[in-house]
Amino acid sequence: MFLGIGNFGIFVAPMGEELGLGNSAFGWALSARLLGFAASGPFIGRLIDSRGSRVPLAVGGIMLGGSAAALGMINAGWQMVGLTLFAGLMGFWGSSTLFLTIPIAKWFVRRRGRAMSLFFPGIPFGIGIASPLTQMLIDAVGWRDAWLILGLAGGVSIAAISLLFVRSQPSDLGLLPDGETVSLGNFGHGRAEHSWTVREAMRSGAFWRISVAFGLLMAAMGTLGVFWVAFLRSLDVSPQAAALTFSAQAFTQVATSIVVAPWVDRVQPRYVAMAGFTSVAAAMLVASVATTAWHGFAGAVLAGIGLGAGMLMQTHIWPSYYGREYIGAVRGAATPLTLVMTGIGTPVLGIVFDATNFATGWLAAAGGLFVGFMLLALSPKPNPPKSDGL
Secondary structure, eight states: OTTTTSSHHHHHHHHHHHHTOOHHHHHHHHHHHHHHHHHHHHHHHHHHHHHOSHHHHHHHHHHHHHHHHHGGGOOSHHHHHHHHHHHHHTTOOGGGOHHHHHHHHHHOSTTHHHHHHHHTTHHHHHHHHHHHHHHHHHHHHOHHHHHHHHHHHHHHHHHHHHHHHOOSSGGGGTOOGGGOOGGGTOTTGGGOSOOOOHHHHHTSHHHHHHHHHHHHHHHHHHHHHHHHHHHHHHTTOOHHHHHHHHHHHHHHHHHHHHHHGGGTTTSOHHHHHHHHHHHHHHHHHHHHTOOSHHHHHHHHHHHHHHHHHHHHHHHHHHHHHHOSTTHHHHHHHHHHHHHHHHHHHHHHHHHHHHHSOHHHHHHHHHHHHHHHHHHHHTOOOOOOOTTTTO
């Protein structure tokens, strides 16, 4: 989260002032990152299914850190866009990072929802500490050296943790999903769910509706990440207070995932996600009429509740609907559509912000979230295809 994912918005003001860049330039940089992720998603998903996450995650982490460090040396907007495109190709984007979520889907079946809910808080927690610490680092050494320090430290850390600790699936250690053992007569229980192939999944309407719905949610999340601090500063909120609202959003996500955890395996994931969409839309409406820092904090908390529920369900709904065996390929196939939606939405809202005002943009974002809510409402878990068992 320190490598331009959870803290990119902190750099918007200082980089924009020195380089003479408007809000839309940073929106396009985010789009470039997401489009890079969309392009590499199918390849990364299949790579993880066949080779596991351990070494690809380490290599990707080093390359991601290098691209972040290089941001400290740019002198033009096109260089920023090029580097963020490269970073996207490495396959990192919060809870959507396939390197992280696919192994959890493969390690668990019955307890998958709880496992995902234990994993998920790491993402907003990283965002929560990244925002104020990045602001402190920028204040101390400037935005250029801040990128260099974060990039080098982050890339090395990801690679080391991956090589030391990551194992892609229980069979790598001679185990079964959910900690089950052959001696207890549970052999094969983890395979009771039907694992859809990519072709089967793409023939189901739910695949496309879910992809678009979460694309709309991620567009709203990306807009918050890039523009929330700049929006609050337009209300004469201090940089430090604006960064703290971003942290409030992140830590609210952590709290939400903890509260939701006992229910994740008991309630259809789309219902929890729909509640999340509603809360984020409410945050957009609060932002559209905000005039003080307290409004910013209220909107951040509502957004944190919604993103905590919605993004957690994005990691859970895919294996819940389509099984574990080919989940890397299925998630990879859905990634381009989801991220294209995200990549288009954020710069479009950036253009709206520049052309009109922040209030209009937040209202447009709320409308997009309502569309996503309706798409999920029309997407119950699909029945296994007729070819099941053949």
